[in-house]
Amino acid sequence: xxxxxxxxxxxxxxxxxxxxxxxxxxxxxxxxxxxxxxxxxxxxxxxxxxxxxxxxxxxxxxxxxxxxxxxxxxxxxxxxxxxxxxxxxxxxxxxxxxxxxxxxxxxxxxxxxxxxxxxxxxxxxxxxxxxxxxxxxxxxxxxxxxxxxxxxxxxxxxxxxxxxxxxxxxxxxxxxxxxxxxxxxxxxxxxxxxxxxxxxxxxxxxxxxxxxxxxxxxxxxxxxxxxxxxxxxxxxxxxxxxxxxxxxxxxxxxxxxxxxxxxxxxxxxxxxxxxxxxxxxxxxxxxxxxxx
Amino acid sequence: xxxxxxxxxxxxxxxxxxxxxxxxxxxxxxxxxxxxxxxxxxxxxxxxxxxxxxxxxxxxxxxxxxxxxxxxxxxxxxxxxxxxxxxxxxxxxxxxxxxxxxxxxxxxxxxxxxxxxxxxxxxxxxxxxxxxxxxxxxxxxxxxxxxxxxxxxxxxxxxxxxxxxxxxxxxxxxxxxxxxxxxxxxxxxxxxxxxxxxxxxxxxxxxxxxxxxxxxxxxxxxxxxxxxxxxxxxxxxxxxxxxxxxxxxxxxxxxxxxxxxxxxxxxxxxxxxxxxxxxxxxxxxxxxxxxxxxxxxxxxxxxxxxxxxxxxxxxxxxxxxx
Numbered sequence: 142x143x144x145x146x147x148x149x150x151x152x153x154x155x156x157x158x159x160x161x162x163x164x165x166x167x168x169x170x171x172x173x174x175x176x177x178x179x180x181x182x183x184x185x186x187x188x189x190x191x192x193x194x195x196x197x198x199x200x201x202x203x204x205x206x207x208x209x210x211x212x213x214x215x216x217x218x219x220x221x222x223x224x225x226x227x228x229x230x231x232x233x234x235x236x237x238x239x240x241x242x243x244x245x246x247x248x249x250x251x252x253x254x255x256x257x258x259x260x261x262x263x264x265x266x267x268x269x270x271x272x273x274x275x276x277x278x279x280x281x282x283x284x285x286x287x288x289x290x291x292x293x294x295x296x297x298x299x300x301x302x303x304x305x306x307x308x309x310x311x312x313x314x315x316x317x318x319x320x321x322x323x324x325x326x327x328x329x330x331x332x333x334x335x336x337x338x339x340x341x342x343x344x345x346x347x348x349x350x351x352x353x354x355x356x357x358x359x360x361x362x363x364x365x366x367x368x369x370x371x372x373x374x375x376x377x378x379x380x381x382x383x384x385x386x387x388x389x390x391x392x393x394x395x396x397x398x399x400x401x402x403x404x405x406x407x408x409x410x411x412x413x414x415x416x417x418x419x420x421x422x423x424x425x426x427x428x429x430x431x432x433x
Numbered sequence: 434x435x436x437x438x439x440x441x442x443x444x445x446x447x448x449x450x451x452x453x454x455x456x457x458x459x460x461x462x463x464x465x466x467x468x469x470x471x472x473x474x475x476x477x478x479x480x481x482x483x484x485x486x487x488x489x490x491x492x493x494x495x496x497x498x499x500x501x502x503x504x505x506x507x508x509x510x511x512x513x514x515x516x517x518x519x520x521x522x523x524x525x526x527x528x529x530x531x532x533x534x535x536x537x538x539x540x541x542x543x544x545x546x547x548x549x550x551x552x553x554x555x556x557x558x559x560x561x562x563x564x565x566x567x568x569x570x571x572x573x574x575x576x577x578x579x580x581x582x583x584x585x586x587x588x589x590x591x592x593x594x595x596x597x598x599x600x601x602x603x604x605x606x607x608x609x610x611x612x613x614x615x616x617x618x619x620x621x622x623x624x625x626x627x628x629x630x631x632x633x634x635x636x637x638x639x640x641x642x643x644x645x646x647x648x649x650x651x652x653x654x655x656x657x658x659x660x661x662x663x664x665x666x667x668x669x670x671x672x673x674x675x676x677x678x679x680x681x682x683x684x685x686x687x688x689x690x691x692x693x694x695x696x697x698x699x700x701x702x703x704x705x706x707x708x709x710x711x712x713x714x715x716x717x718x719x720x721x722x723x724x725x726x727x728x729x730x731x732x733x734x735x736x737x738x739x740x741x742x743x744x745x746x747x748x749x750x751x752x753x754x755x
Contacts, residue, residue: 162564166629169582172593232475241465244465260682262486262487264732265689270492276481291478291479352694357716375577397585
């Protein structure tokens with residue numbers, strides 16, 4: 142028994158390994174924030190390693206006053222709120238109906254039709270043409286919300302969750318004169334807030350981070366969400382926006398500071414809600430993996 | 434009461450089968466009309482955004498023009514497929530896609546398994562929780578942010594990685610603009626972003642192992658390594674197989690966003706994958722039929738891979754997706 146309590150070489154190696162992983166994940170954020178908060182002199186000299194040198198906040202004044210970024214921020218918030226609400230609503234009602242295997246007419250047809258899309262899809266171009274030519278939604282903000290508003294795996298998670306709701310309670314609700322909509326609204330949903338939060342966060346993060354859909358469906362600069370603008374500022378400014386010089390209070394602000402600050406501003410909301418994300422998402426993954 | 438019910442249904446048997454079915458269906462429709470109403474929006478969604486595009490793959494056999502529409506465009510048979518296989522792009526795209534998939538199965542796939550195995554050994558729960566909390570975080574960042582961070586860190590003038598390279602005696606260079614580093618950047622950024630999150634499923638499998646197995650193994654004098662080999666690994670093999678099958682179901686799909694964002698004029702030789710090629714010719718170039726043809730090839734090959742590997746897996750390990 143004494144030997145098993147001794148700290149072995151493996152214990153040390155394991156701890157070092159895991160600490161290295163933690164550092165490799167956190168350091169980029171530390172560095173990003175440090176550069177964005179350092180004075181121009183130090184950024185240009187490129188001598189920042191672990192903490193801000195010559196603390197200043199000028200770069201955030203630029204970033205938070207940049208019309209492009211503000212408009213993109215507003216757009217992303219609109220798309221995220223509207224998209225999440227729509228997705229959550231559709232996924233909930235569809236998941237609930239599909240959890241009533243024996244009572245939903247055409248259950249097998251609808252269910253197999255949904256599952257099949259997980260294994261085969263028309264592909265990028267036919268989907269694009271459907272949205273653009275058949276539905277006429279090119280450069281329309283609905284095109285970034287509707288075509289991706291239902292995730293099949295999310296419907297399955299909801300279906301699995303609702304199928305565990307005690308049938309007797311639903312039955313008694315029906316005897317008391319509630320129809321299925323009433324049962325869902327008055328009896329099932331009040332006890333399902335955790336799964337609703339999980340789903341809402343799933344969809345909200347997806348919409349906040351969406352890049353591909355706005356890239357192909359939007360054309361007007363004033364409709365672009367944050368991720369598109371972020372790419373323009375961080376990855377393409379060297380090639381295309383050469384003329385843009387950032388300045389505040391008579392000082393020229395280095396491009397790097399602006400880029401890091403923009404990445405940080407675009408990521409801050411995700412980091413702010415991260416504790417909740419982590420808690421609910423892990424639960425969601427577990428429910429989803431029970432009956433894939 | 435029961436007897437009369439039985440009699441009724443017994444009586445029904447005499448009536449031609451169809452009528453009973455229709456009556457049952459009407460009853461079911463009446464009982465489930467609200468449920469049907471609730472699933473209706475999703476049904477319409479799947480028709481519009483999944484099944485119309487599936488029908489739309491037929492334009493790969495046409496010379497599709499948006500002005501003539503689906504019904505007015507002329508049919509050209511396999512012309513687009515022939516053009517693709519004669520062009521120099523097909524081998525470059527297929528090679529790049531397959532190599533990226535292969536490297537990701539080789540490096541990115543085992544990473545979460547190893548991480549979970551190591552983390553599972555940690556006895557200090559607070560430390561374990563800390564590692565989990567930190568390692569899940571990159572999963573929630575957008576592809577643009579992850580690629581942006583890598584871009585900044587590797588930047589030839591100011592990137593901190595360049596400082597390390599110089600400190601180790603190397604020379605500064607623009608790693609992003611060199612074709613030979615594309616795959617390394619692609620795979621390592623994937624590992625950075627997904628290892629922690631990917632470990633969740635394995636950690637769950639590990640926590641389901643019956644602890645008495647380890648106790649009796651210890652009593653029998655099994656070493657830590659033997660326990661790993663004979664208890665731990667065999668217990669998570671089914672999970673590994675399922676995850677591998679899911680990964681293999683998109684061998685020809687590496688994810689458009691990352692490849693597209695990491696791509697620039699200088700690294701096309703390694704960064705041009707099927708999905709970016711479809712985007713470039715189809716959406717940017719307006720060559721809809723050609724792009725659709727390549728997309729359809731990709732989907733069909735992926736589906737075949739899935740069926741083949743699922744069949745093999747069912748035979749060998751008795752684990753399969755269906």
